[in-house]
Amino acid sequence: MLKQRLSIGLSLFLLLLMLAAALNAQEFGALARYFPLSIAIAGAILALVELVLVRNSELTEGNDDKHLENQLRGGLSHLAALAAYLVAITTLGFFSATVGYLFLAVWKGAGLRLLHSFVLAVAACAFLYWSGTYIGLAFPAGFIDNLALSALSF
């Protein structure tokens, strides 16, 4: 049931997305409009058909709702952690956020000791900074990273 409900939700989401894309395409010029409009209309029709099919059929792929619930619970919590990490990158800076994320991930997630986790996180960031600088990578800077880099430059 859960899987079916989620599939219905996904089909509905895609239908609405396609409809929105088709409506938005009306505002484009003639030459720019025809390709996305055609695709969006085709997508909307298919999404509608899929919605009807999912709603009317029993899922034959297996009704392992328990497994899906576990996947959802575990996956969503890790996705929330990822979201927090990305927000931290844009505010604090890449390296500060990464030290914090890796530290928490290996300390809480993998069960390593506090000191080991911290050292591992800092070492990984240091390696990333050194190798990234060598090959010319850019890292988002936030106010903590800027402070730290200013302090290190003295």
Add this chain to the structure above:
Amino acid sequence: MIDAATEAFFVLIDPSRLFYLLIGVSIGFTVGFLPGIGGTAGMALLLPLLFGMDPYAAMALMIGIVAVNNTADTFTSVLFGIPGSASSQATIMDGHPLAQRGEAARALSASFIASMIGGLVGAVVLLLSIPIARPLVLSFRTPDLFMLTLFGLSMISLMAGKRPLRGILVGILGLLLGTIGGAAGTPEYRYTFNWLYLYGGVPIPVAVAAFFAIPEIITFLAGGGTVSRTGRVEKGSLQGAKDALKHWLLIVRSSALGAFMGIIPGLGGATVEWVTYYLAKATAKDKSQFGKGDIRGVVAPESCNNAKDGGSLIPTLLFTVPTSGSMAVFLGGLTILGVEAGPRMVTTQLPITIAIVWSLALANIFGTAMCFIMARPISKLTTVDANKFAPFLIVLICAGAYQSTQHWGDLALLFGIGLFSWFLRILNWPRIPFIIGFVLSEGAERYLFISMSRYGYDWLARPTVLVIGALTLAVILTAIVLNRRGATFQEPGPGHRQVEDGSGVP
């Protein structure tokens, strides 16, 4: 041609480019070895680093991943009975029983040698196809290129799995996402919502990383535990090498079949492996040990899945028709480098094409050597808790995605698209069609626009257009027939075992 081959060889063996080849081999080795990550995700990690790179070095980097992925995925197949990728399923049939009776080293070394030979055969096939393909591609016009793009898009039907409607829907979503940003043929921006970031469209590396790498790693983290419980590599490497050389004819035959089947888009590595496995069994005089630890059941599929890479590069490079998810990502990499796949690959960009051939050959040799060296320590890695290494992969993905435009929008899209793709994954919706649609979207619109502007509707009557159109219909009908027979495409996940007659993403 010989001059181009010589030039490309000396360009490639420059130490700085060889260095990148080795990095690609290392990455390909790592993602091939880790179940469920796969070559596509590995390429996705790599794409952001390609910006501004020397094309030869970048090709070496990408080919290193592609070439070695199918060699390294043997580890978990043999040691733990878990396919390292969809292309190593058949290897489990005889590889794992060999490991169970203490002959893991023999199975591994035989598979490494077979993989290397297979990869070299694939490289030769690719090289030999260039002069044959050259006059063919030079005769292609824009309408023909549009039809080839359409043919590539029809692969979506083959890769759509048990529910083709979902696959097509996801493919259409990819097409739509590809229209964000500047329109082809007209100075107008679409679906930007006045956000300057989207004026350049959705960056390919971000889309690919979000669609493939994020869901796999999140699933790994959510599942927890170790990749496998046990793994040991005993002695017997020399015996395995002797076994491979003893069955050289089987290896060459399987390689040739793999290279040929690699040309056909949508077949997938698993299908190619199973066909070769069953053929090896059918033509063997003594079949009694197949499935119980017959070394021929290891060397045949392993040689073919490496040769397949050479074959699959032919339509990808010369006709912009990606034969698989990793080839679609590879095509995206070419776009980032400003290398236009198609007719130019056999004319002005011929040295790059031949450099790819050389890279494929060298990568297979280096990859085999690396596999031999890393056999023992790697077996221990599979007992490491996923929570200990997956967060580092997340960090690399985020750092890589940011290189696209160095804007926070890269990270926002990474998360948004990754979240959506993760939902697709847990609900068993196909995802490969998305990347095919996304990568081919711009080309499809551009070729169609030029065809209509130049020829009106007359281009629909061109003989090549009709032939390719018929082939496209044939692909779609094949997909329908395969679907009815149950022989469909299914994307495996971490630890996924698939012994039915289905193929999987390489």
